[in-house]
Amino acid sequence: MKLGAYTAVLHDKPIAEALTMLRDLGLTSAEINSGGFLPAPHLPIADIRVSQDARDTYLGMFTDAGITLTALNCNGNPLHPDPEVRNKHGQDVLDAIELGALLGVKRVVTMSGLPGTDAGAKLPAWSVLPWDSSYLDARDYQWNEVAVPYWRDVQARAVDADVRVCIEMHPHNVVYNPATMLRLAEQIDATHVGAEMDPSHLMWQGIDPVRAIEALGGLVYHAAAKDVRINDAVQVNGVLDDRHGRVAADDPNAISLGGRYTLSTWPESSSWDFVAVGRGHDVAYWSRFLAALQKVDPDMAVNIEHEDAELGQLEGLESAAETLLEASRSA
Numbered sequence: 001m002k003l004g005a006y007t008a009v010l011h012d013k014p015i016a017e018a019l020t021m022l023r024d025l026g027l028t029s030a031e032i033n034s035g036g037f038l039p040a041p042h043l044p045i046a047d048i049r050v051s052q053d054a055r056d057t058y059l060g061m062f063t064d065a066g067i068t069l070t071a072l073n074c075n076g077n078p079l080h081p082d083p084e085v086r087n088k089h090g091q092d093v094l095d096a097i098e099l100g101a102l103l104g105v106k107r108v109v110t111m112s113g114l115p116g117t118d119a120g121a122k123l124p125a126w127s128v129l130p131w132d133s134s135y136l137d138a139r140d141y142q143w144n145e146v147a148v149p150y151w152r153d154v155q156a157r158a159v160d161a162d163v164r165v166c167i168e169m170h171p172h173n174v175v176y177n178p179a180t181m182l183r184l185a186e187q188i189d190a191t192h193v194g195a196e197m198d199p200s201h202l203m204w205q206g207i208d209p210v211r212a213i214e215a216l217g218g219l220v221y222h223a224a225a226k227d228v229r230i231n232d233a234v235q236v237n238g239v240l241d242d243r244h245g246r247v248a249a250d251d252p253n254a255i256s257l258g259g260r261y262t263l264s265t266w267p268e269s270s271s272w273d274f275v276a277v278g279r280g281h282d283v284a285y286w287s288r289f290l291a292a293l294q295k296v297d298p299d300m301a302v303n304i305e306h307e308d309a310e311l312g313q314l315e316g317l318e319s320a321a322e323t324l325l326e327a328s329r330s331a
Contacts, residue, residue, distance in 0.1 A: 001294055002070055003324055004029025005304040006224070007042050009317055015042040019065035021314075025321040029070045030062065031303040034099055035092030036076030036110065037257050043072070045095075048102055055103060070301035071107035071222055072096045075168060076258065079113030079146050081121045085258040089113070090150065093165070094157060101161035107222045107301070108158075109166045109196045112175035112184065115146040126172045128240070143187070147174045151188045158192035166196035166222040177207060178215045185219055198224035198305070199289060203280070204239050204272045213292040223293050223302040225324050227280035234271040243267035266309070274307040276316045278323030286327035294331065 004027045010018040015032075022030055032042045047054035062069050074096045076089030096108040114124040117138035127135040127142075158165050167175050167184070175181050181195050197220050199209035213220055233241070245265035247254045255263040266273075277286060293300050304324060308316040 001290065001298060001328065002029035002068055002301040003027055003225075003303075003321075003328055004031065004067065004070065004301060005306070005317060005321070006031040006033075006073060008033050008038055008073070009306040009313055011038075011041050016061050016065070018042065019061060019067045021317075022067055023065045025318060026325050027304075027321055028067060029301045029303055030067050031071040031073050031109065031301070032069060034072040034074045034096045034108075036074035036089050038075075043099075045099065048099060059103065068301075069103065069105055070303065071109050071166070072100050072103075072105055073109040075109065075111050075170075077111065077113045077124065077173075079115045079142075079150060079174070080124055080258070081116035082123070082259055082261075085261065086113075089258060093154060097154070097157050097161050097163050097165065100163040106162070107164055107166055109168060109222060109224075111170050112147065112151070112167050112173045112180075114173050115142045117141065119145070124172070142174055143183075147184070148187050151184060151193060155188045155190055155193045163192065164221045165193045167193065168196045168198050168201070168224070170198070170201050171205070177202065177205065178212045181216060181219065190219075194219040194221040196222045196224060197293065198226055200224070200226035200228045200274055200305075203228040204230065206239070210288050210292045213289075213296060217296060220293065220296050220300075223300060224305045225277045225286075225302050225320060226305040226307060227275045227277045227320075228272055229275045229280040230272050231270060233269045237271050239271055241267055241271040243270075273309070276306060276308040276311055276323075277304060277320035279308065279319070283323055283327050283330065286323060287330035290324075290327055290331040 007018050033040050034043050074092040078090035078093050080086040093110050100108050117125045118141050127139050130136045169176050175184050195216050202209045247262045249260050249262055304320045306316040
């Protein structure tokens with residue numbers, strides 16, 4: 001099993017320095033952003049496309065650091081009803097498949113995406129609990145008219161490239177839990193589209209990630225290491241807490257998510273928070289998580305994704321790496 005990190009947390013460091021930092025933490029795997037919501041400071045896309053020498057030089061940095069490039073990441077919304085977002089994010093997934101094939105990287109991580117409710121919609125809409133048949137109408141449109149045709153094309157391209165596309169089961173996407181992952185896989189006859197097992201988004205939904213791994217089995221192609229802490233406020237507001245705030249696109253602190261859309265502020269006294277590995281669930285839990293993944297694929301990569309707002313850039317990465325490595329020894 002390869003334990004590493006998604007280098008988006010080290011976006012301000014040159015790639016060679018970022019890889020050295022991972023090695024010094026005892027990690028052996030790296031996941032590099034290639035598009036989607038985030039830019040790609042660690043991937044010279046234009047050079048990789050046109051030059052074998054550039055590809056060899058780039059991969060040589062990983063070899064020199066003792067790190068394996070295990071995945072490209074292009075999380076975004078390839079089904080967004082706004083064409084400014086959809087066209088870019090949708091193409092980024094296809095480009096990542098191409099780049100992965102050129103580099104010999106067999107995993108591309110992304111999200112399934114979320115359309116609007118109908119062909120005239122301008123904004124994405126997530127039908128969480130379709131108790132009213134109008135929500136079923138919206139869900140049928142989202143799946144039958146938008147998601148399935150797009151993902152059938154992705155499946156075909158992934159087969160041709162011999163690259164596996166790993167969907168992060170993320171709320172506000174059509175695929176957000178094992179049932180929806182299995183539904184998509186069945187509807188597109190998936191052989192090269194499966195799951196990226198990021199346990200954090202399952203945890204706050206009340207899903208046991210170990211049980212989810214067992215349910216999905218060989219559909220799990222890749223994994224993330226990110227933890228969640230459930231707070232006392234969940235007893236009052238539940239996990240579906242919408243008290244987020246708006247950040248204007250022209251705010252100097254705004255984080256763009258494509259087009260005119262930005263990352264919202266997090267609620268105060270939140271129901272739950274993303275935290276570094278070990279700050280929500282203990283070493284014993286993470287050991288069980290790794291053991292379950294190992295049963296699916298002994299060579300699977302598990303990459304830390306640091307989004308703990310209470311810990312600094314390196315502090316959070318170091319804390320997560322320490323816990324993950326200890327859990328691996330136990331597993």
